[in-house]
Amino acid sequence: MELSNKELTKSEKRKAVLCISLGTGIGLIVYGLFLYFHIDIYGWNLGLIFAPLAAGYAETILANKIIGEDIGAISAFILFIDTVIYSFILKNPTLGWNLITFGSIIVILQAAFPTLINYILLVVVGGILSNFIKTIKDYENKIKSIYKKQQYVKWDGPDVIEDDELILVYDEEESNRKINDLDFYFITSTDMKTRKHEIVGIYQTEVILDKDRRIIKLEPEKAEQKVLSNIKEGKDECLIRLAEKIKKDGGNGILNLSMTYNLIGIGGDNIQITARGMGIYLQN
């Protein structure tokens, strides 16, 4: 059904009124039949939908035959008003404002004013919804960034999670050599009985890794290997940074080194690797 911009003549207007009246009459008859035969779903009479649709359909057919064009299914709107007044106000059944009522109102209005209702549905409602979702997402990101900034310093080193080939190139021996060639003593015990040392202070470093957030993984074993490789790379980076930090303050070793791995962030989105211990200076 399309609204025509063409001006109707007096005679056409009379014919249009006739079509609207006939359409309204047919709609009322349909509604009457629905009421008479109690065609209901959970007490909700289907005539509320079908009567306006029948009215609009009949009116459109008549208008096309008599005038030669659509006149906008005005009878559907009239029927909508009639049926709502009768059902809600006069008869006052158990019908209330719910999703079905709201949906049927939209269907009826859409039949009567398709362009306007389509515009409202697609442009206005769609626009409001997308803006609302965007606003929520922005707030979520803002909260996440504040949360992270407050407690952790994001690792600004190379991203170790994105590279699929990482699993193939990660070398345990190379990693071990890299850590132990720093000219730095990583000691997990609490003292070195054979060596004299001076305490530099307590040190801690963190590395935060992004976690794979996909719930369904097509290749779970490969995904797990990737996580493990990322963790190993993260651990190496954490230890190197810890050594550099202590060296900067004049130390050359760490006692009681401990490492922890935790899930952090909203919903456990990240893995935090922490290395801490007592920075020392070992005398020759």
Added chain:
Amino acid sequence: MILTSSNTLENKTVIEYKGLVTGESLIGSNIYKDLFSGVRDVVGGRTSRYEEEIQKARDISLNSMIEKAENLGANAIIGLKISYDNLGGTMGNTILVTAYGTAIKYE
């Protein structure tokens, strides 16, 4: 290779600190294991399948660590630490097993 969580080795002298050695392994999700575990949760009993998986993961971590210590020329690891961390996963069953310690040479 001697493994100990203490700071020293009794009756032995540490002659050289070789460096830090680590080993990591991951227990991932497994639908059969999870289903079996779920049945155990209903009927009761020990989830031996999980125990086996954890033992396996710990062995992988320790062996990886020992191999590195041997490559450094060490004959013992002191200050050994082993940890089990839950990394979430589909049913919260992705567990990271880490082992690390100080490789030394003793006489």
